[in-house]
Amino acid sequence: xxxxxxxxxxxxxxxxxxxxxxxxxxxxxxxxxxxxxxxxxxxxxxxxxxxxxxxxxxxxxxxxxxxxxxxxxxxxxxxxxxxxxxxxxxxxxxxxxxxxxxxxxxxxxxxxxxxxxxxxxxxxxxxxxxxxxxxxxxxxxxxxxxxxxxxxxxxxxxxxxxxxxxxxxxxxxxxxxxxxxxxxxxxxxxxxxxxxxxxxxxxxxxxxxxxxxxxxxxxxxxxxxxxxxxxxxxxxxxxxxxxxxxxxxxxxxxxxxxxxxxxxxxxxxxxxxxxxxxxxxxxxxxxxxxxxxxxxxxxxxxxxxxxxxxxxxxxxxxxxxxxxxxxxxxxxxxxxxxxxxxxxxxxxxxxxxxxxxxxxxxxxxxxxxxxxxxxxxxxxxxxxxxxxxxxxx
Numbered sequence: 001x002x003x004x005x006x007x008x009x010x011x012x013x014x015x016x017x018x019x020x021x022x023x024x025x026x027x028x029x030x031x032x033x034x035x036x037x038x039x040x041x042x043x044x045x046x047x048x049x050x051x052x053x054x055x056x057x058x059x060x061x062x063x064x065x066x067x068x069x070x071x072x073x074x075x076x077x078x079x080x081x082x083x084x085x086x087x088x089x090x091x092x093x094x095x096x097x098x099x100x101x102x103x104x105x106x107x108x109x110x111x112x113x114x115x116x117x118x119x120x121x122x123x124x125x126x127x128x129x130x131x132x133x134x135x136x137x138x139x140x141x142x143x144x145x146x147x148x149x150x151x152x153x154x155x156x157x158x159x160x161x162x163x164x165x166x167x168x169x170x171x172x173x174x175x176x177x178x179x180x181x182x183x184x185x186x187x188x189x190x191x192x193x194x195x196x197x198x199x200x201x202x203x204x205x206x207x208x209x210x211x212x213x214x215x216x217x218x219x220x221x222x223x224x225x226x227x228x229x230x231x232x233x234x235x236x237x238x239x240x241x242x243x244x245x246x247x248x249x250x251x252x253x254x255x256x257x258x259x260x261x262x263x264x265x266x267x268x269x270x271x272x273x274x275x276x277x278x279x280x281x282x283x284x285x286x287x288x289x290x291x292x293x294x295x296x297x298x299x300x301x302x303x304x305x306x307x308x309x310x311x312x313x314x315x316x317x318x319x320x321x322x323x324x325x326x327x328x329x330x331x332x333x334x335x336x337x338x339x340x341x342x343x344x345x346x347x348x349x350x351x352x353x354x355x356x357x358x359x360x361x362x363x364x365x366x367x368x369x370x371x372x373x374x375x376x377x378x379x380x381x382x383x384x385x386x387x388x389x390x391x392x393x
Contacts, residue, residue, distance in 0.1 A: 069095025259309025
């Protein structure tokens with residue numbers, strides 16, 4: 001949760017002061033879009049760097065590198081002209097990618113199996129809480145001290161998190177756990193029937209692991225595409241279709257972000273009382289309700305924004321609660337997380353411009369909403385089949 005506070009908020013901070021940034025640095029509209037688009041693209045492209053870091057240095061050192069990189073990028077982004085601002089943004093995105101991959105590894109290694117969903121939910125919710133605090137606080141802060149100091153000030157949170165993790169490492173809090181030792185496969189002692197049976201089971205488990213990861217790639221591509229397309233265009237959609245003023249459409253869109261906390265905590269709560277596939281199915285229905293509701297009953301846009309927000313927070317938790325069910329060790333978790341997030345964030349990079357192009361080509365928001373609906377169906381199919389194949393429901 002300490003790490004999560006710095007894994008999305010630095011991307012959100014510039015969106016609250018875009019006019020000041022463009023006026024001061026001369027960034028074009030495309031350049032301003034890169035302030036949020038570049039980190040998401042790097043989430044996809046820098047995943048091999050994250051997996052190598054975890055294998056070479058371990059997840060704890062990777063987290064420390066993540067926080068140090070985010071802090072450095074935050075400072076760099078706030079001190080120079082347009083090229084320096086973009087360079088700091090690139091560093092922030094690359095550093096965040098390290099945390100994106102390392103946190104699921106730590107959760108799988110150190111959290112008891114029956115609490116993995118709760119820990120993942122708390123992690124996801126904290127990212128949303130940090131983003132909302134940054135979104136609400138940056139503009140008032142910029143009015144007092146200017147946009148550079150306003151976006152740099154959030155580095156204090158990252159610096160505090162970095163100090164905390166450095167102190168934990170110095171105290172030797174990161175000792176190998178019995179769970180990690182137990183996850184290491186024992187060597188075969190003979191070549192008899194028992195060894196052959198164990199080999200066959202191992203092969204079946206690896207096949208199941210690959211299939212689940214493939215399905216989760218589909219699910220996270222749908223999750224990310226729906227989330228980022230909605231985040232990018234919901235305010236303008238509401239302004240065009242409902243005639244809302246910018247302040248009102250922005251406030252409604254913020255509900256989509258706030259409600260994610262309910263979904264992030266709701267999935268583990270519901271899964272603890274029923275089964276994970278039931279919680280995942282509820283999230284899938286909520287996701288589909290967002291585009292269908294905006295198409296069929298747009299006058300209830302506040303309700304659909306809230307339901308969609310619950311879905312986007314719960315969808316992330318559901319997907320990353322499934323991975324530990326089939327992973328055999330930390331290397332599996334790192335590999336799966338890298339593959340899932342690399343593919344998903346590539347879809348996230350493509351979805352907003354595609355939705356914008358569809359709006360411009362058709363002159364309406366119907367086709368962009370169908371695009372979001374298709375993404376939510378991808379999440380539904382991938383996540384439900386994955387949780388069923390994971391075998392522990």
